[in-house]
Amino acid sequence: MTRAAGIDVGGTKCLGVVIDLDADLQSGPGVLKQVREATPHASQLVDVLALLAGELGDTDSLGIGVPGLITLHGVMRASPNIAGSVDVAVGPELSHRLARRVYVDNDGNAAALAEWRYGAGRGAKNLWMVTLGTGIGGGQVLNGVVQRGVNGFAGEIGHMVVNPDGPRCTCGRKGCWEVYASGRGLGMLGSGEPGESIIERARHGEADAVTVLEAYARWVAIGLSNITNFSDPDVIVIGGGVSQAADIVLPMVQRWFVETLYSPEQRTHPELRAAQMGEIAGAIGAALLPHFSS
Amino acid sequence: MTRAAGIDVGGTKCLGVVIDLDADLQSGPGVLKQVREATPHASQLVDVLALLAGELGDTDSLGIGVPGLITLHGVMRASPNIAGSVDVAVGPELSHRLARRVYVDNDGNAAALAEWRYGAGRGAKNLWMVTLGTGIGGGQVLNGVVQRGVNGFAGEIGHMVVNPDGPRCTCGRKGCWEVYASGRGLGMLGSGEPGESIIERARHGEADAVTVLEAYARWVAIGLSNITNFSDPDVIVIGGGVSQAADIVLPMVQRWFVETLYSPEQRTHPELRAAQMGEIAGAIGAALLPHFSS
Numbered sequence: 001m002t003r004a005a006g007i008d009v010g011g012t013k014c015l016g017v018v019i020d021l022d023a024d025l026q027s028g029p030g031v032l033k034q035v036r037e038a039t040p041h042a043s044q045l046v047d048v049l050a051l052l053a054g055e056l057g058d059t060d061s062l063g064i065g066v067p068g069l070i071t072l073h074g075v076m077r078a079s080p081n082i083a084g085s086v087d088v089a090v091g092p093e094l095s096h097r098l099a100r101r102v103y104v105d106n107d108g109n110a111a112a113l114a115e116w117r118y119g120a121g122r123g124a125k126n127l128w129m130v131t132l133g134t135g136i137g138g139g140q141v142l143n144g145v146v147q148r149g150v151n152g153f154a155g156e157i158g159h160m161v162v163n164p165d166g167p168r169c170t171c172g173r174k175g176c177w178e179v180y181a182s183g184r185g186l187g188m189l190g191s192g193e194p195g196e197s198i199i200e201r202a203r204h205g206e207a208d209a210v211t212v213l214e215a216y217a218r219w220v221a222i223g224l225s226n227i228t229n230f231s232d233p234d235v236i237v238i239g240g241g242v243s244q245a246a247d248i249v250l251p252m253v254q255r256w257f258v259e260t261l262y263s264p265e266q267r268t269h270p271e272l273r274a275a276q277m278g279e280i281a282g283a284i285g286a287a288l289l290p291h292f293s294s
Numbered sequence: 295m296t297r298a299a300g301i302d303v304g305g306t307k308c309l310g311v312v313i314d315l316d317a318d319l320q321s322g323p324g325v326l327k328q329v330r331e332a333t334p335h336a337s338q339l340v341d342v343l344a345l346l347a348g349e350l351g352d353t354d355s356l357g358i359g360v361p362g363l364i365t366l367h368g369v370m371r372a373s374p375n376i377a378g379s380v381d382v383a384v385g386p387e388l389s390h391r392l393a394r395r396v397y398v399d400n401d402g403n404a405a406a407l408a409e410w411r412y413g414a415g416r417g418a419k420n421l422w423m424v425t426l427g428t429g430i431g432g433g434q435v436l437n438g439v440v441q442r443g444v445n446g447f448a449g450e451i452g453h454m455v456v457n458p459d460g461p462r463c464t465c466g467r468k469g470c471w472e473v474y475a476s477g478r479g480l481g482m483l484g485s486g487e488p489g490e491s492i493i494e495r496a497r498h499g500e501a502d503a504v505t506v507l508e509a510y511a512r513w514v515a516i517g518l519s520n521i522t523n524f525s526d527p528d529v530i531v532i533g534g535g536v537s538q539a540a541d542i543v544l545p546m547v548q549r550w551f552v553e554t555l556y557s558p559e560q561r562t563h564p565e566l567r568a569a570q571m572g573e574i575a576g577a578i579g580a581a582l583l584p585h586f587s588s
Contacts (some may be wrong), residue, residue, distance in 0.1 A: 055374055063363075069557055069561070077557070077561070078557065078560055097568035125444055126444050139300050143588075148526070149420060149525055149526020150526055150527065150528040151561045151562055152522075153526045153557075153560075153561055155524070156523040156524075156557075157523060159523050159556035159557075160519075160520040160524065161455075161456060161516050161519060161520060161554060162455060162457075163456075163458065164454060164456065164457065164512075164516055164554070165458055171556055171557065172554070173553075173554060176556075212320040218458075219458075225454075225455060226454040227493040227524075228452065229447075229450040229451060229453050229454050230450075230521075230524055231441075231443055231448050231524075232444070232445050232450075233444065234444040256327050260455060260458070260467060262465055263453075263465070264445075266363050267371070267445045267447055294437075
């Protein structure tokens with residue numbers, strides 16, 4: 001048995017798991033242990049992670065998934081949802097404290113690994129995972145290896161510009177994909193009505209809500225088409241809050257995808273699939289990081 | 295000596311070379327032979343390629359670079375600049391005719407390999423090559439391997455949508471990057487004035503020409519930022535007609551790049567470099583295809 005520990009640092013809580021890497025892939029990750037703590041101010045983050053690592057006990061590896069921009073050396077350059085998170089050397093400090101190797105990467109990359117190995121992306125050679133949450137996260141698993149880029153910042157697809165004169169993004173630029181295709185974007189397209197309400201009303205066939213959801217699906221599709229033009233993947237897994245309404249949203253996205261993709265009739269399209277791993281994806285993916293990163 | 299033959303199929307001519315793969319990298323590809331023929335109608339393409347391969351003689355490998363969408367099996371699905379080019383099985387037919395293995399890939403991928411090995415991209419771990427010609431071609435060399443995607447269509451970055459309600463692209467969709475950032479795009483932004491003339495007048499400091507060129511540079515930068523958000527490369531090589539005015543255009547692009555990139559202050563930026571290999575890049579890159587493809 002290979003015991004792999006993973007901790008997912010979220011905006012409100014840190015979730016830790018130990019999985020058995022040798023467990024049968026079909027039956028899932030085999031979660032051996034699960035622990036959690038509230039996410040502290042960034043200045044206490046290493047303390048809390050050390051505590052959780054202690055609770056997870058003696059394992060063969062330890063991976064941490066953190067939101068935001070994480071360097072190849074495990075330094076958190078900036079994380080919008082964690083107070084005080086500018087240049088926190090999570091990896092080096094925790095590694096020193098625990099006297100063991102610690103892998104730290106972006107939570108989007110971790111989630112991509114979890115879906116690739118145990119979830120909606122099983123068997124994919126070139127998988128993109130797109131998380132449509134409050135913002136948009138992303139990650140690519142190519143030939144079984146998560147892609148980090150030369151700084152560690154690959155997969156920041158939420159900030160691809162899709163309309164340079166569009167509304168301003170939280171990042172300061174204009175018309176990032178996340179302005180339109182995140183949960184926040186759905187609310188904006190619906191003139192402030194909460195996304196859940198728009199989806200619920202669209203389910204009941206209310207025409208104005210369907211119109212808003214179609215507009216949203218078009219923006220989602222534009223980004224997925226761009227990913228496909230770049231990378232030509234076989235599978236794109238869609239996660240985040242919106243994926244819980246996959247039954248109504250995904251068919252709309254699929255129709256718009258064909259409209260927005262280059263030469264759609266000349267190629268096999270990537271399969272668009274809803275994420276399957278739920279909230280635990282981040283922690284399980286974090287446990288996979290040390291084993292499937294280049 | 296490893297004799298690698300490559301043929302670049304262009305809109306007007308096919309250029310064939312033999313290079314010595316074992317030649318010193320610093321002194322370039324060591325071109326041993328060079329031949330050319332006019333590009334025929336697609337129905338005669340395999341005949342002309344067989345003729346050129348014969349003229350190139352006995353070599354250790356043969357690679358072909360073709361514009362357009364090329365499948366992993368060497369079938370040209372569609373090529374905008376070659377008459378009759380729908381579903382031409384260039385690779386299989388030529389392979390059969392010559393009774394030897396033939397590698398066929400997109401010319402953008404070939405050019406990327408040439409610049410990575412002998413040109414502006416030497417030493418890059420994660421290189422993107424962007425060719426700003428009549429349209430826009432692209433290719434990525436990651437850890438020494440050209441990236442093809444699951445269909446063979448990776449790197450079709452000219453058709454990333456950057457303004458979904460913008461002018462129509464030749465591909466039928468709206469607001470593709472190529473609408474703005476290709477040579478044709480420069481002409482459009484200059485209200486029909488030829489690109490060379492705009493650049494020439496901007497060199498002389500004529501304010502209206504500088505304004506047009508700045509608008510063009512901004513669109514170029516938006517696409518390069520998107521590439522960086524996706525892949526986090528260390529080098530982006532810019533080729534094509536526009537790169538011949540790199541002295542005036544690149545500094546503008548560089549300034550806009552910082553404006554349009556996500557979190558520019560948090561990372562090492564990719565180096566933006568002008569292509570160095572000139573017109574022979576495609577043929578040399580074609581010769582490299584059999585050796586640096588996955």
